[in-house]
Amino acid sequence: MEFRTRKLIRFAHCDPAGIGFYPRYVELVNEVVEDWCADGLGVSFHQLHEVHRLGLPVVRLEMSFALPSRYGDVLDFSLRILRIGASSMTLEVCAGADDALRFRGELVVAMLSMDSMRPVMIDDAWRARFTPYLVAAGG
Structure with a gap:
């Protein structure tokens, strides 16, 4: 399964050429991860950080850009897990x-x-929340 959401490309997301500016795309990716936690996993970033005392910081990021987006475009986002390790x-x-x-x-x-x-180990309870989004799990 994959998590899906839509986002509007706003004026603030664009560079002077009128196309989506790559640092804003990184921010949008982070928004999608935050939305996935809340709407897909059932735990908001606030709850994750303040109640569970856990975070999911990015330790490596690779982006590839295929086509430009412009102010007013609506993008369809998908998120899926390619691999779950120990932590x-x-x-x-x-x-x-x-x-x-x-x-x-x-x-x-x-x-x-x-x-x-x-880093902490991903325990069985968290692994159970993540696994439906794992590609190898049939999603």
């Missing part, structure tokens, strides 16, 4: 419109203790 996961976030890929991000996130700022 990290590889996520793929794709954005498209008009049946064409606009950009793709592959990011490694680590499960981090907000108290020690060190």
Whole structure:
């Protein structure tokens, strides 16, 4: 299964040439991860950080850009998990419109203790939340 959401490309997302500016795309990818936590996993970033005392910081990020987007475009985003390790996961976030890929991000996130700022093992309860989005799990 994959998490899906839509995002409007706003004036603030564009560079002076009127196309989506790549640093804003990275921010949009982070928004999609935050939306996935809340709407897909059932735990908001606030709850993850303040109640569970966990974070999912990016430790590696790779972006590829296929086609430009312009102010007013609506992008369809998908998120799926490519790999779940002991304390990290590889996520793929794709954005498209008009049946064409606009950009793709592959990011490694680590499960981090907000108290020690060190990686922690992904326990069975969290693994159960993540697994439906794992590509190898039939999603």
